[in-house]
Amino acid sequence: MDPLSQLPAECLQHILIFVISTYDSKSITTLASLLCLNRHIFTIAIPILYRYPFLPFNGPPTFGNKTARPSRALAFTLLSSIPSTDLHPALAFELRSDSTRADPIPTRxxxxxxVRRLDVVQFAFVEYDARGRVKNVEDYSADKLSYIHGKVLREMYLQEREDTRCTRHSTLEEQLPVYYSNLLYREAIWSLAAPILDQLESLTFPLSDIHRYLQIVDRLRRLKHAVVVLDIPFHWICCRGEVSEAAQLRKDKAVRDxxxxxxxxxxxxxACLRTFSTTANYFWPRGYTAALSKEIDHAVFRILPYHNPTYLAPDNWGRIATHRQTTDLGRVTSILRLDPAVLDRQLLQQCRALKEVNxxxxxxxxxxxxVQEKEMMKIGQGVSTGCLASASDAISSSSSPPPAYSALGLVPLERVTLQQCSMPSRNLDVIAFAFGQTLKYLQVETLLGPDHVETIRFGRGWVDLPVLRELELSAPRHRIALNPQLIAQCSSLIKVKITDNTxxxxxxxxxxWLPAQVPGLQHLSLRGWGALTFHPAALESTKELRVLKLSMARPEGYCYIPPIDELDASYGVRGNDKDVDVDVDVDTDGFSAVSDAIIRPHWTWDWDLPCLTSLTLTSEFAFRFEFKMLKGCPALERLRLHTRTVEGLHTRVISEADLFVPGADGSQDRIVAPRLKRLYMNGRWATEDPSVLSQFLGYMFPRLGRFDARGWCGVTIGSLVEAIRSRAGNLNMVRTDLDVPLTxxxxxEVGVSPRVRGGKKDKDALGTRLFCSGTEYVVCKQDRFSKRE
Structure with a gap:
């Protein structure tokens, strides 16, 4: 007996429930394969597998029939256990003619x-071709077409839908095949639900069948969740929503039912039925059901209270708003994309467990x-901050019931996500102050300021955010000037992403910024003003850093780099010297133009970043980059350097000295990036001589797999090919815009030949693919020349 079968039934059950917890196709396949092991596992796994049988397939049908065919097969597997005499004639006919069932399905x-949740997917009863596309009606079998256009189905359709169908833009013959699929769906749900009504906890059924479910309500003793599919469109988009008198009467009756x-x-x-909702139908895409859905929801919400909601969102707000005064919001942990107008003080203050606002x-x-609650709590402890006093005074002057925070504590808000925020923002200042001790995640997707203001200031006056882990800010039309002390006050940060278009x-x-200690930082991505103001001393403490990106906006793919003299002066560099410390209060020869400027921090480029895997630098950061940084990044896999400017005045020459660092004994140690797989260098890069390029690719990056070199100068395609040959091990792709010889x-002579797709492989070719200006070449071996000679 295998070890899995030796486990107690309870342990094995918990393991199988964990395996299927995601209810995706992989977990279903895994659990289904376990059924074949032995009867013991089969007996325990079957109830878990079929508890929510259609859950993995809910959603739109994917291309290639990856969900449509399995869901159809599953529905027919379940239907095969029901005697054909109990099925609707159309459903029995479909089961007999189904082409997806190659073998008889066992029903032992x-x-x-x-089954506890029955939500048969609608598209399971639509015809698909072998490629997974909806089959054209003319491709149906002759027997099926005969049944669809026969007298029985036609009379049934006219009786049910004559006063609700679109008669302007489609004929009866065009609508009958759609009605046939709709009928199969309706009858399949009824046939599957009828024998197990007493055990169902969740049921999805069509509006066209509401009369049958009205008759068996007393059998749905365990039903907690109900969904009605609006498969009778009373409004048609193509008819501009016009509704006849007869259709209006039918619609009113459907709502009442x-x-x-x-x-x-x-x-x-x-109090058994917890949730009720409506959903659009898959069969009639031109049918407009949004108004009907709102009408039904509004009517149902008045009679179905919402007990202990855990979130507030558009899908449940209508129901909560109907019973606003009697709904307990004490367990609400999330508020998601509600209309801002409904978030008044009374509602928010009732959400004592609130952790997320989006x-x-x-x-x-x-x-x-x-703010008032925090102030009052501190006053009770003999401490008063005095911050935002005007807000506290205004609020405390109003009469209110005994404060909830005295018994339940302050609201533990942890995550705030705003799609838009106008700066300066009092709301953000209040959130940072009131929830500073619990806030872990802050994201603002679009920071906006007055049109005439270039720079917006963020975080001014914020004191301490000790548990903030993620900070993401974006300002597409402004420059973000971060409070210089802010990062230093957020010692728990693991991700910082600040983006503007400077x-x-x-x-x-x-x-x-001020130097910061952020030992847990793993992802640092700064684009724009945040990158320029970043203090490199922070990298001395980021041993866990995995992604580092310092970049500027690049309109049309070009960078801006200040003139070299101005850039050097801002870093306190004199002429060709390295960075030197300059006292900004003392005039220094050669710096009269910037004598009052702030000297930017010294970049040592020798940080110890053992976990860094991705490094992206553009503009001045790439231009000033020193390859000795790679010495402290043994895990680096991707390096991207972009310095291309419109003027083309900033050229970086890679010399042999750039390939070494001084060793402990005075010798020169070669710089090696042992795990780098991808290198991207765009801009005016050059090498001191051709041999440097060979050393650069051959020794510094022993595992390099892809090299992109665009905009390089002083390098020929011949010297690049020689460098490729010198380390033709892992390098499988090189992209460049260098000119290729025409003849x-x-x-x-250079050693390249055009690659012929699908042709015979050149035995003299290396494994490196060379792309030059859109054309693909192969690099030939060195001994090819000697053969020709």
């Missing part, structure tokens, strides 16, 4: 007895109550 085990279903169930089993924007002053700038305007003789 009662799969239906295990749904409301009656909920009322009857609530009467038979009080909104498009916030109404002004919506969190001022939290392009050109004067160096004397750059005021660096066959010239290409032969």
């Amino acid at each position: 085990y009662n799969y239906l007895a295990q 749904v409301v009656q279903f909920v009322k009857d169930h609530n009467r038979c089993f009080p 909104m498009h924007l916030l109404a002004y002053g919506c969190f001022d109550w939290a 392009f050109e700038y004067p160096c004397q305007d750059v005021i660096p 066959e003789e010239e290409r032969f």
Whole structure:
């Protein structure tokens, strides 16, 4: 017996539940394969596998029939356990003619007895071709076409839908095949649900069948979740929403029937039905059901209270708003994309367990109550901060019931995500102050300021955010000037991403952040002003850093780099000297133009970053990059350096000295990036002589797999090919915009030949693919020349 079968039944059950917890196709396949091991595992796994049988397939059908065919096969597997005499004639006919069932489906085990959630996917009963596309009606079998256009189905359709169908833009013959699929879906749900109504906890059924479910409400004793598919469109988009009098009467009756279903169930089993919703249908894409959905939801919400919601969002707000005064919000942990107008003080203050707010924007002053609570808590402890006093005084002057925070504590808000925020923002200041001890995640996707303001300031006056782990800010139309002390006050940060579109700038305007200690930082991505003001001393403590990106906006792919003299002066560099310390209060020869400027911090480029795997530098950061940094990055796998400017005045020459660092004994140690696999260098890069390029690729990057060299100068395609040959081990792709010799003789001398797709492989070719200006070549071996000679 295998070890898995020797486990106690309870242990094995917990393991199998964990395996299928995601309910995706992989977990279903894994669990299904375990059924074949032995009867013991089969007996325990079957109830778990069929508890929610259609959950992995809910969603739109994927291309290639990856979900449509399995869901159809599953539905027919379950239906095969029901006697054909109990099925609707159309469903029985479809089962007999189904082409997906190559073999008879065994029915010895009662799969239906295990089902607790029945939500048959709608597209399981639509015809698909072998490529996974909806099959054209003319491709149906002759027997099926005969049944679809026969007298029985036609009369059934006219009786059900004559007063609700679109008659302007489609004929009866065009609508009958769609109705046939709709009918199969409806009858399949009823046939599967009828024998197991007493055990169902969740049920999805079509509006067209509401009369049958009204008659069996008293059997749905365990039903907690109900979904009605609006498969009768009373409004048609193509008819501009016009509704006939007869259709309006039918619609009103349908709404009354749904409301009656909920009322009857609530009467038979009080507080059992927890959620009710409607969903659009898959069969009639031109049918407009949004208005009907709102009408039904509004009517149902008045009779179905929401007990102890855990989140507030558009999908449940209508139900909560109907019973606003009687709904307990004490367990709400998330508020997601609600209308800002509904987030008043009373509602927010009732959400004592609130941990996450994700909104498009916030109404002004919506969190001022939290300031008062924090102030009062500190006053009770003999401490008063005095911060935001005007808000506290205004709030405390109003009469209010005994504070909830005295018994339940302060609201533990941890995550705030705003799609838009206008700066300066009182709301952000209030959040940072009131929830500073619990806030772990802050993201603002779009920071906006007045149109005439170039720079918006963020974090001014913020004191301490000791548990903040992630900070993400973006300002597409402004420059973000971060409080220089902010990062230093957030010692728990693991991810910082600040983005704006700063392009050109004067160096004397750059005021660096204060040095920060962020030992847990793993991802640092700064684009724009944040990158310029970043203090490199922070890298001395980031031993866990994995991704580092310092970049500037690049309109049309070009960088801006200040003139070299100005750039050097801003770093305190004199002439060709390395960085030197300069006292900004003392005039220094040669710096009269920038004598009052702030000297930016010294970049040592020798940080110890053992976990760094990705490094991206553009503009001045790439131009000033020193390869000795690679010595402290043994795990680096991707390096991207972009210095291409419109003027083309900034050239970096790689010399042999750049390939070494001084050793402990005075010798020169070669710089090696042992794990680097991808190197991208765009701009005016050059080498001191051709041999340096060979050393650069051959020794510094022993595992390099892809090399992109664009905009290089002083390097020929011949010297590049020689460098490729010198380390033709792992290097499998090189992309460049260097000019390639035009004639066959010239290409032969260089050692490249055009690659012929699908042709016979050149035995003299190396494994490196060379892309030059859109054309692919292969690099030939060195001994090819000697053969020709």
